[in-house]
Amino acid sequence: xxxxxxxxxxxxxxxxxxxxxxxxxxxxxxxxxxxxxxxxxxxxxxxxxxxxxxxxxxxxxxxxxxxxxxxxxxxxxxxxxxxxxxxxxxxxxxxxxxxxxxxxxxxxxxxxxxxxxxxxxxxxxxxxxxxxxxxxxxxxxxxxxxxxxxxxxxxxxxxxxxxxxxxxxxxxxxxxxxxxxxxxxxxxxxxxxxxxxxxxxxxxxxxxxxxxxxxxxxxxxxxxxxxxxxxxxxxxxxxxxxxxxxxxxxxxxxxxxxxxxxxxxxxxxxxxxxxxxxxxxxxxxxxxxxxxxxxxxxxxxxxxxxxxxxxxxxxxxxxxxxxxxxxxxxxxxxxxxxxxxxxxxxxxx
Ligand SMILES: [Zn+2]
Ligand SMILES: [Zn+2]
Numbered sequence: 236x237x238x239x240x241x242x243x244x245x246x247x248x249x250x251x252x253x254x255x256x257x258x259x260x261x262x263x264x265x266x267x268x269x270x271x272x273x274x275x276x277x278x279x280x281x282x283x284x285x286x287x288x289x290x291x292x293x294x295x296x297x298x299x300x301x302x303x304x305x306x307x308x309x310x311x312x313x314x315x316x317x318x319x320x321x322x323x324x325x326x327x328x329x330x331x332x333x334x335x336x337x338x339x340x341x342x343x344x345x346x347x348x349x350x351x352x353x354x355x356x357x358x359x360x361x362x363x364x365x366x367x368x369x370x371x372x373x374x375x376x377x378x379x380x381x382x383x384x385x386x387x388x389x390x391x392x393x394x395x396x397x398x399x400x401x402x403x404x405x406x407x408x409x410x411x412x413x414x415x416x417x418x419x420x421x422x423x424x425x426x427x428x429x430x431x432x433x434x435x436x437x438x439x440x441x442x443x444x445x446x447x448x449x450x451x452x453x454x455x456x457x458x459x460x461x462x463x464x465x466x467x468x469x470x471x472x473x474x475x476x477x478x479x480x481x482x483x484x485x486x487x488x489x490x491x492x493x494x495x496x497x498x499x500x501x502x503x504x505x506x507x508x509x510x511x512x513x514x515x516x517x518x519x520x521x522x523x524x525x526x527x528x529x530x531x532x533x534x535x536x537x538x539x540x541x542x543x544x545x546x547x548x549x550x551x552x553x554x555x556x557x558x559x560x561x562x563x564x565x566x567x568x569x570x571x572x573x574x575x576x577x578x579x580x581x582x583x584x
Pocket of ligand 2: 323324326327328329330331335338339340341
């Protein structure tokens with residue numbers, strides 16, 4: 236098959252011919268239809284989140300099952316599917332409880348093994364990890380569901396428990412943040428979006444944010460004024476000491492902070508004095524397990540959520556390396572998600 240191979244950290248990856256992945260007894264091999272290019276891929280490619288080299292990145296995928304292992308009961312070749320970025324083992328107490336997003340033995344295509352910047356990608360424990368795609372959802376729109384969009388959905392709904400009329404603050408308007416804006420608006424929340432980039436704030440307004448706050452001022456003060464006392468729910472979609480603390484400080488009494496942005500540099504201080512005095516709730520959110528996709532997929536299929544609006548450019552596999560390199564400029568995220576489209580041959584490969 237053809238795949239985009241990282242030969243070294245920061246070296247622009249090239250399209251190469253490599254061996255097809257093998258199919259585990261409990262797994263599938265998916266013919267990739269589309270694969271998002273995410274900042275997490277960029278972190279792996281740069282070596283911030285180390286991977287075994289040479290490596291094939293890509294974790295935001297949708298496609299068609301080309302081959303299913305003999306132990307797979309729920310899926311067969313030809314099914315259109317996507318997967319969460321964190322794939323559970325299917326056997327531990329967390330997976331059996333439906334919480335594969337925190338499986339201690341999770342695999343992540345594109346990080347722990349070869350990913351979806353390729354014509355084929357293997358996924359294990361298929362009965363635990365695959366999500367069926369409704370016909371109404373195309374591969375390019377579906378490609379961002381497994382990472383940024385699903386992560387935002389779970390942050391806003393399961394942890395944030397957002398209700399119509401609530402104030403939702405979103406710190407950082409890249410892929411996850413803009414997804415959170417769209418989801419909050421669709422659920423009837425009043426959204427305040429924060430970013431240092433004017434272009435990102437423009438996108439947030441286009442997606443329905445009622446207010447935008449430049450990240451340069453103290454956003455917590457501005458949010459308290461706009462909302463008359465603070466946000467009911469606040470999401471740090473960026474992941475930095477400043478945005479995490481600001482997200483906690485901007486909350487209304489009894490509000491809920493959800494940390495989504497990865498804090499790769501280690502622990503960060505949070506204002507725990509406010510957490511006590513205002514009875515705030517603090518959550519970490521790590522993707523979304525396949526079994527929890529149903530309500531989100533229903534909203535995507537009937538058009539209440541339109542992840543396709545978050546797509547900036549659709550490119551070929553051969554351009555994936557250049558798309559990763561373009562992420563060296565942080566402002567690149569404001570232009571929307573880049574998605575690789577791969578031609579899927581009918582009936583698999
Ligand atoms: Zn991602
Ligand atoms: Zn597990």
